[in-house]
Amino acid sequence: SHALTDLAISELRELAANVLRRLGVEPPEPGELTARTPITGGELLTLRASTTAEVDAAIARADTAFRAWRTVPAPQRAAVVRRLSALLTEHLDDLGELVTLEAGKIGPEARGEVQEMIDVCEFAIGLSRQLYGRTMPSERPGHRLMETWHPLGVVGVISAFNFPVAVWAWNTAIALVCGDTVVWKPSETTPLTALACHGLLRRAARDVGADPEVHQLIQGAAAVGEQLVDDARVALVSATGSVRMGQLVAPRVAARFGRCLLELGGNNAAIVTPSADLELATRGIVFAAAGTAGQRCTTLRRLIAHADVAEPLLDRISSAYRQLRVGNPLEEGVLVGPLVDARAYDGMRAALDRALTDGGEVVCGGERIEGPDENAFYVRPAVVRMPAQTAVVREETFAPILYVLTYHDLEEAIELHNAVPQGLSSSIFTQNQREAERFLAADGSDCGIANVNIGTSGAEIGGAFGGEKQTGGGRESGSDSWKAYMRRATNTVNYSTELPLAQGIRFE
Numbered sequence: 001s002h003a004l005t006d007l008a009i010s011e012l013r014e015l016a017a018n019v020l021r022r023l024g025v026e027p028p029e030p031g032e033l034t035a036r037t038p039i040t041g042g043e044l045l046t047l048r049a050s051t052t053a054e055v056d057a058a059i060a061r062a063d064t065a066f067r068a069w070r071t072v073p074a075p076q077r078a079a080v081v082r083r084l085s086a087l088l089t090e091h092l093d094d095l096g097e098l099v100t101l102e103a104g105k106i107g108p109e110a111r112g113e114v115q116e117m118i119d120v121c122e123f124a125i126g127l128s129r130q131l132y133g134r135t136m137p138s139e140r141p142g143h144r145l146m147e148t149w150h151p152l153g154v155v156g157v158i159s160a161f162n163f164p165v166a167v168w169a170w171n172t173a174i175a176l177v178c179g180d181t182v183v184w185k186p187s188e189t190t191p192l193t194a195l196a197c198h199g200l201l202r203r204a205a206r207d208v209g210a211d212p213e214v215h216q217l218i219q220g221a222a223a224v225g226e227q228l229v230d231d232a233r234v235a236l237v238s239a240t241g242s243v244r245m246g247q248l249v250a251p252r253v254a255a256r257f258g259r260c261l262l263e264l265g266g267n268n269a270a271i272v273t274p275s276a277d278l279e280l281a282t283r284g285i286v287f288a289a290a291g292t293a294g295q296r297c298t299t300l301r302r303l304i305a306h307a308d309v310a311e312p313l314l315d316r317i318s319s320a321y322r323q324l325r326v327g328n329p330l331e332e333g334v335l336v337g338p339l340v341d342a343r344a345y346d347g348m349r350a351a352l353d354r355a356l357t358d359g360g361e362v363v364c365g366g367e368r369i370e371g372p373d374e375n376a377f378y379v380r381p382a383v384v385r386m387p388a389q390t391a392v393v394r395e396e397t398f399a400p401i402l403y404v405l406t407y408h409d410l411e412e413a414i415e416l417h418n419a420v421p422q423g424l425s426s427s428i429f430t431q432n433q434r435e436a437e438r439f440l441a442a443d444g445s446d447c448g449i450a451n452v453n454i455g456t457s458g459a460e461i462g463g464a465f466g467g468e469k470q471t472g473g474g475r476e477s478g479s480d481s482w483k484a485y486m487r488r489a490t491n492t493v494n495y496s497t498e499l500p501l502a503q504g505i506r507f508e
């Protein structure tokens, strides 16, 4: 392990080349796309972006593969996912290292992301025998009323840099057991992890005698994603990214009556009440706010603390923040890696400036730390006390800034909590059952995820993941999220010799 400033891009290039070799990824043909590492900001290698014709051909192959895949029994389809899960287990460290190199996540979080992939694979394998429809009592004698869930078609997956592998797996493992095929457009920031996942999945398919064409990878900038979004052969577009991206995607998919599953921005808050266990709350808050350098969609961005506990809570949080090691994410013991790029850093600076103009006071952090290169952006996570929930606080800045607001009664806290356009994740720290239940009630948190005594990030795959309002309304991963990946047929079967009409209609 080296000092941050001694890190050389040549070493990281070698590391990337070795890990790609271990993952069985052929060196890609050089091209106009650049794979960088935020660790130094330097270039790892270049690769070609998909052309319009290649995107078209990939969708066509996925569409053709779907015609056959939809007739393979779901438990058999699960064999691909089972094999993928085994390959991911075998290559957990390799893929984790690639995530660290390309997204800048610390090792434990990068490996955690791969674990999340394995978890969702296991979920999907079990699900393959539980794609249940309902049977309802028919109002007519001699009739059966039921529903059947059928494969939907080609699923276009658009994913973001910050969870370059787990979000792909949530979508792909579920889509495949549901009988869909996948065309994946990863973030152009993380093309290598995409090559690795694509390679592992195609290998899994071949290993179990399934058609590897069930998965297609297209790479490139926004135009590549737009082509996917506009193609009528793509039945579902599952897109993770910014609200702005969702605002572009949703109307275009709607215009062709395609389906959308959107996972957009969050502006997640935690309420800390006077009865909270402050030690536990501090640990939950610090992981959620500073973890992944504030670059999770579930990152804690707003702390709404009761006036009576704000001071002792902030003391604990700032002393924990001072101990956070910021640095090379490959190094053990480092807890905060780099921001992904210059734009992320500029966004953080601009937000901090606006917060100060609004009367905010920096409690701790916010400074840039010298890295190995001027293109590497390491910052100390910031805590900023705000006099009010001003415009900058209501926006999602994808960087480690925790805004702190205080409240006097819980109704006021819940109102502040919900007064942002986003609705992904939320939590309350309290030992008072009334307060906890009030937060979880219909007129409590308006988010898709509402937690008690844990932070806003780090959801398990077993639940449905997603949020309301500008977060986009989509649900992925566990529970019955699979329904978004299938089409429902309602079946009425008449096994009598009569033809009674519904609603008692007589037509004779």
Ligand code: UN1
Binding pocket: 116, 162, 163, 167, 240, 295, 296, 297, 298, 456, 457, 458, 459, 460
């Ligand atoms: C994301 O940031 O896009 O709940 C997904 C979490 C992770 C997933 C985050 N399981 O923080």
